[in-house]
Amino acid sequence: MLALVSAFQESAINEKVEPMSAYMRKQFKFLGLPSPIRKTVQKTFWAKEELPEGQDLLDFVELLWAQDYRELHYQAMELLEKPLRKTNNSELLPFLLQLLQTNSWWDSCDYIGPKLIGHYLQKFPQLKNETHKWVQSENLWLRRTALLFQLRYKTQTDWPLLQEFILILAPETDFFIRKAIGWSLREYSKTDGPAVTTFIHTHEAKLSGLSKREGLKWLQKHHKNG
Numbered sequence: 001m002l003a004l005v006s007a008f009q010e011s012a013i014n015e016k017v018e019p020m021s022a023y024m025r026k027q028f029k030f031l032g033l034p035s036p037i038r039k040t041v042q043k044t045f046w047a048k049e050e051l052p053e054g055q056d057l058l059d060f061v062e063l064l065w066a067q068d069y070r071e072l073h074y075q076a077m078e079l080l081e082k083p084l085r086k087t088n089n090s091e092l093l094p095f096l097l098q099l100l101q102t103n104s105w106w107d108s109c110d111y112i113g114p115k116l117i118g119h120y121l122q123k124f125p126q127l128k129n130e131t132h133k134w135v136q137s138e139n140l141w142l143r144r145t146a147l148l149f150q151l152r153y154k155t156q157t158d159w160p161l162l163q164e165f166i167l168i169l170a171p172e173t174d175f176f177i178r179k180a181i182g183w184s185l186r187e188y189s190k191t192d193g194p195a196v197t198t199f200i201h202t203h204e205a206k207l208s209g210l211s212k213r214e215g216l217k218w219l220q221k222h223h224k225n226g
Contacts, residue, residue, distance in 0.1 A: 028070040104141045113145035147180040170206045182214020
């Protein structure tokens with residue numbers, strides 16, 4: 001891990017630290033590695049080093065996650081994406097949920113939720129019932145993930161489940177929940193626009209203005225350009 005940290009530090013841009021931290025509302029420390037530079041550094045590093053696998057990968061991810069710098073958290077999440085698509089291990093959900101609820105902010109939630117947990121639950125659909133616990137959780141990021149884990153499912157989206165979760169969470173005033181409701185509706189509108197339009201109009205009084213605007217955004221743009 002130290003070699004990877006050193007590679008990151010060598011390419012860090014001091015002038016980027018403050019604006020990157022400010023963008024995340026000072027929630028985390030940053031080395032000063034914008035995403036394109038960081039990904040180039042990672043690609044170069046892993047071209048020379050052997051990627052950890054199995055339990056070694058999980059241990060490595062945990063080490064990165066325990067560090068202060070957000071760029072290392074981004075690397076940790078990205079290292080998990082491809083292995084999770086191939087894994088036969090159906091017992092990794094607690095590990096993923098632990099990551100989700102640690103060092104939490106919208107950026108980690110929006111990666112772990114759809115890209116890691118979402119793909120994992122597609123591989124192990126028997127675990128999907130766990131999501132009913134998340135929507136009732138006191139943890140904001142678990143509730144947001146209940147809305148977003150299906151974000152990339154398209155025609156495989158469990159639309160009744162998504163509607164159920166949206167209506168449970170619709171009374172919340174939290175920006176991140178209202179935005180996630182709209183985002184989930186907007187993405188599903190690309191698969192079934194009439195269903196989303198009907199849902200929003202049927203439950204108009206329950207949904208926030210933000211959720212409705214976000215939910216209809218793609219449909220309105222598509223109609224305008226169509």
